[in-house]
Structures are given as structure tokens and as C-alpha cells.
Amino acid sequence: MKIAIERNEADNRTEVPFVAHVDTSDRTIHKNNQFEIPIKAIYRGTNKSYHADICGFGVDADNPDHMPPKIQFLLEHLINVARLPRHVFVARRAGKVYPVYTVENTVRATTPGGPLFEHVELAKVREYLSDYLHDTFVLGKKGLSDRLHVRGVHAKTLELKRPVMYLKKRVAGENDFWAPVFAGEQDKMIYTYAANEWRSVAKTDGSEILALREIVAQALQADGRLNDLYDLRPDRLVPEYWVRLQETLKPEGSLDVKEVSYDVYSKGSLWLAVETRPREERYGLYLGDSESGVRGRMTRDFIRRGK
Secondary structure, eight states, X not given: OEEEEEEOOSTTTTTOOEEEEEEOTTTOOOSOOEEEEEEEEEEETTEEEEEEEETTEEEEESSGGGXXXXXXXXXXXXXXXXXXXXXXXXETTTTEEEEEEEETTEEEEEOTTSOEEEESSHHHHHHHHHHHHHHTTSSOSTTSSOOEEEEEEOTTTXXXXXXXXXXXXXXXXXXXXXXXXXXXXTSSEEEEEETTEEEEEEOOSSXXXXXXXXXXXXXXXXXXXXSSGGGSEEESBOHHHHHHHHTTSEEEEEEEETTEEEEEEEETTEEEEEEEETTTTEEEEEEESSXXXXXXXXXXXHHHTTO
16 A cells, blocks of 8 residues: 655645545555545644544544554555445444445445444445444434434545435335435536446436436336336435426426425426425425326325324
8 A cells, every 4th residue: 555645736725735645556446546535734723733534534643744654554444355435324423433335236334343234235234234233322222312324435535425315215015225326526427326236327407316216216126126116216305406407397386285385397207296304405306207196105205204
């Protein structure tokens, strides 16, 4: 492993005065084994120190020259089966981070000195890990106190990034499906890991949200895990993506539920209703091939959620 610290000459050099150039070609099998890890300046009164975020873990030093051995130590402990994690699960209140690796068709989550959990779907791995952490009191009582949040790992900087949305299926009598969707490294695409493969589409006018959903829905249906394509829906969509998608839609009125109105749109043969979640600043979409289809799907989900 090779690590070199260089001064940052970019516009953000005041906040990020140094960059760690890391080469893991001799340790990992990623297509890209070259990383550029930002080293930030931290001020506490008159004291100055340096900090790097790597896959959700922090590296600190009082001098940038002291960073390379610490970065190498962390990376050596993060590398598993010649891979760095593509996702992590974060338990915020407990202050714990659990790396997640993709090995062929299997997703694996590791725990410090404990068991390894694996499945073909990220959602199932989170369920297994959550149960274990509740049983060992890391997350507190079951269903309370804390939960695991998923984050992606930037392929260049190794910093964490939040999902731009989730693809979800929750239908009575069927297994749940859940997959986070992330923006690509240069914001030119969106991608997710679903039905045993990485799947992506180019970022366009907002329609990429529906295009990726369609690809994943068809893959799940071909795998016998989705009966109705419209049961897979985008949820917790960030505002920037919803605003762009909304501009491509035709307004079709609204649906009223207990004096709350939900806007309805169409796009070709597709109909959708949008649920605004102000506390989260996110949007949930319900899909169908007609207004009545959207109404029925929305009704069933609202009943399930106690609304």
C-alpha cells in the first residue's frame, strides 16, 4: 500500500489543506484502487489538528505527516476478502459503524470480533445485523432506541454519502424488499445493488428515477420476487430529484385522505401520487397504470402504516 500526503491546490484548500493519495493495488481487487482522501483542518481555539473520514471511521493527527501510518492501519483493518466496503450501516446513538462488502452475489456485514451476516440482499443483511445488535443491547430494546442507517462509500474519496432515495416493496403475504439508491461519483448516474447485481442509469431530467425503478422491478419479477411491477416504488426521494422529475409530469388533480391532499400526475401510461414528508424533506411516490390503481396501492400502504 502506498500513501502520499500532498497539499490541496483546489478551491476548498482552506477547509481541506491536504489530500492523501492512496494506492491499494497490491491489496484490493477494485477496478479503481487509487483514492484521494480529503484531510480537513480542525480548529479548537488556537489548536489546529487534522481529520480524515474513511468509510465512516475517523483518522486524527496533530500533524499531516503523521496521517499516513494511521490511514494505512485503518485501511488494513477495513480490507476484507481483498475489498473495501461499498456500504456501511451506522448506529448513530451508539456511535458504531459496520462495514458492508459485496462478494460476487453476496452482501456481507461484519461486526468487531463477532459474527458475519450475509445474504443476497442488503435489506436482509440489515435485518440480521439489527436483530443481533438488539439482542446484544447495542441498539437497545428491540424496535426502540436506535436503528441502523445505510450509507454509501464514495469510490474516490472513501467518504460516506446518503441515499438519494430508496426502492421499496411492502406487500402483505410477500417478502419485503428495500434497496438504497445513490448518486454516482461525478453526479452523472444513479445506482443501486438489487437482485444480485449493481444496476445503474444515466442521470437525465429526473426520469432516471423511474427508469432505474423499472429496471429493478423487472429484475425482481424475473427472479420471482415481485408479482406486480408497480408494487416497487421510489420512497424518501430527496427534493432535488423530485423537483426535476416533477417538471416532466402532467398534473392530474389530487387524492384526498382525511383532509390531506396528495397531488397526482401522469407520464405516458404511468400514473403516480406523491406524499410529502416535511420532517424528513423527502418524497414518497405511489405508482400505477391508472388513477384507481394508484389510489388502491396508496390506500393499502396507508392502512399498513396506520394512517
